[in-house]
Amino acid sequence: MTKQSDSPGFGGVPLPKLGPNEDFSLEAARKRLGETFEPIPTPELPPADPDLDRAVAELRRLREATAALAHSEVELGDIADRLAEVADLLEPRVPSPSKRLETMWTGAGTRRSNPVAGPENPLAPPVQFYGCDDGSVRAEVTLGPVYQGPPGCVHGGVSALIIDHMMGFANHWGGRFGMTAHYEIDYRSPTPLLEPLSLRAWVQEGEGRKTWTHATIHAGERLCVEARGLFLEASVPVPGQPGTESMLGDGG
């Protein structure tokens, strides 16, 4: 894959080291997370086109940059025109949103396109999860200003999004599946932007259709967020495939 160009940052503030720039090799991850683990045994997840992930990674750079446009010295009219040019080029050539919902459920679709870990989704940080021997899933991520809630801190809803997804992934790692039926979150201390956050989730208990799962977000040693969720195994109709139902968990 072509390396994403290094960004000098905007307005003199270095950009956070977001997912696409990180070294996701197993060795690097082991060093970062400091434990014995293997990556989630997903099938190979190659992009449909070798330049796909790079194109979306560039969109992420734009996302961070546009979030800072209001306080920049750039000529905004020119920027708006150039961005419109790219959008005009893309829009007529990409599938409709409903068609996209169908392709998301083929092959590695949901894993590559979900809003937390999907490399194909510009909204995703993206977070790369690893499955550990102890049954938990872990990840490390640094979030930038687009995810801000309180001053300098991650928006609570963004933490909830990440937590919901990682509990789902923990279920998957634990061989259990389900729709989120209920979850509760305690925000124990502010969750900082621009600092590495350690994410962890694990299945606490499973019985019949029900799975109870826990998750935490730490900044260093400090606990920022903890959550408990109840997941219920359920079949969901798959877009574009009438009569097909997917048990959550087999879509990747």
Ligand SMILES: CCCCCCCC/C=C\CCCCCCCC(=O)SCCNC(=O)CCNC(=O)[C@H](O)C(C)(C)COP(=O)(O)OP(=O)(O)OC[C@H]1O[C@@H](n2cnc3c(N)ncnc32)[C@H](O)[C@@H]1OP(=O)(O)O
């Ligand atoms: C999604 C992508 C998957 C991709 C997979 C790729 C591979 C894996 C890789 C990566 C993992 C990705 C992870 C993604 C994570 C994202 C997860 C989400 O965002 S899910 C969307 C939000 N959730 C909904 O939209 C549910 C909406 N709700 C429903 O559809 C239903 O309410 C449902 C299915 C949850 C339950 O409905 P019923 O009719 O089946 O349940 P009843 O029969 O009423 O209850 C069964 C039991 O559960 C209890 N129950 C039901 N709801 C409860 C609740 N809210 N709180 C407490 N208990 C509840 C009941 O009291 C009952 O308990 P008693 O059997 O009597 O003991």
